[in-house]
Amino acid sequence: MFLRYNSHMKTALVHDYIKDFGGAERVLKTLTEIYPEAPIYTAFRVKNSPAGKVFKDKKIVESPLAPIIRPWRLYSPLRFLLPWIWGKMDLSQYDLVITSTSNYIARGFKVGKNTKVIAYCHTPPRFLYGYDIGFNLQKYWVVRVYAAVIAHFLRVFDFDSAQKIDHWIANSENVKRRIEKFYRKDSTVIYPPINVTEIIKASTNIKKEDYFFIASRLVGTKGIDHAIEAAVKLGFKLKIAGGTAGYINHQKHFEKLGKGKVEFLGRVSDKELWKLYAKAKGFIALARDEDFGMTVVEAQAAGTPVIAFNGGGFKESVIDGKTGILIDKTDEKTLEQAIKRFEKTSWNKKVLQNNAKKFSKERFIKEIKEYIKKHA
Numbered sequence: 001m002f003l004r005y006n007s008h009m010k011t012a013l014v015h016d017y018i019k020d021f022g023g024a025e026r027v028l029k030t031l032t033e034i035y036p037e038a039p040i041y042t043a044f045r046v047k048n049s050p051a052g053k054v055f056k057d058k059k060i061v062e063s064p065l066a067p068i069i070r071p072w073r074l075y076s077p078l079r080f081l082l083p084w085i086w087g088k089m090d091l092s093q094y095d096l097v098i099t100s101t102s103n104y105i106a107r108g109f110k111v112g113k114n115t116k117v118i119a120y121c122h123t124p125p126r127f128l129y130g131y132d133i134g135f136n137l138q139k140y141w142v143v144r145v146y147a148a149v150i151a152h153f154l155r156v157f158d159f160d161s162a163q164k165i166d167h168w169i170a171n172s173e174n175v176k177r178r179i180e181k182f183y184r185k186d187s188t189v190i191y192p193p194i195n196v197t198e199i200i201k202a203s204t205n206i207k208k209e210d211y212f213f214i215a216s217r218l219v220g221t222k223g224i225d226h227a228i229e230a231a232v233k234l235g236f237k238l239k240i241a242g243g244t245a246g247y248i249n250h251q252k253h254f255e256k257l258g259k260g261k262v263e264f265l266g267r268v269s270d271k272e273l274w275k276l277y278a279k280a281k282g283f284i285a286l287a288r289d290e291d292f293g294m295t296v297v298e299a300q301a302a303g304t305p306v307i308a309f310n311g312g313g314f315k316e317s318v319i320d321g322k323t324g325i326l327i328d329k330t331d332e333k334t335l336e337q338a339i340k341r342f343e344k345t346s347w348n349k350k351v352l353q354n355n356a357k358k359f360s361k362e363r364f365i366k367e368i369k370e371y372i373k374k375h376a
Contacts, residue, residue, distance in 0.1 A: 212284050
């Protein structure tokens, strides 16, 4: 497929940091396919990290402060440096800057008077506005005091830098509402790119097996513990793919909850992941306020129905009774009722996959190109 966007504009891409490889990095990867010659400006990169390997052939420009914030995960406690990390970047030579912005803000850099800046927002920083962030260090009083001192300072920077963006794109209606609430800015929703075509091909002629599946970072805010407890008590088979993230290793905690009855697969390749989706009888996603939630769409693309919490971005991609079951609670009793309903429902693979096509990579590329042509 010919992705390159034929434009005379000198373009740069900006991204929080190059380390983990998740949904935000999949968006960045697709943007690099549209703009293959655009350099990536970032706070720092870790060369042998999952994202570092994916973007190893790209020109990456790190912040001058990268050597300070990169080691030992200091990028998190040193977030008070964010105004200087981004403020020291000069992008005034570019006609167009597209910033992929999330928890590390990725705004506040210098631009020229004719530079157009478009922000693709995965979410306003969750840690600044009371959303779950995957691990809770604020149980320690020292962290609480530190957070209180810098939070106001960073919220001011976050708001001020948001006012300098020319155009906003949100990755979901859920995030669109947050942009309006915290930045007082309107935005256009362009859902992130899902490899729907590839997943559909990979799931052809694959027989279903008797297990439920979760694909997620192993953190404390995704509802994984509730799914594990339900699997143990209700006796259904559960497989979980994903690695640890953050400061706390939740895997040992989850393994203890699983009592040897839950299978932990660790990080898997995309091709392995797609087969796991396709073989599963159902996919479980219990995060309470997911920004969008790419995995539930990937599951549907593989022809696998979803049991998901009725909140956040899940409400935008799961059709209750058609492509999955939406639940208002994540306790054992609710999950038991959901599974009973799940087992009684006749799921149509074509309906599932047709719904997933609304979020395809091809659609993302088309909408991004049209948006940039209109606004830049």
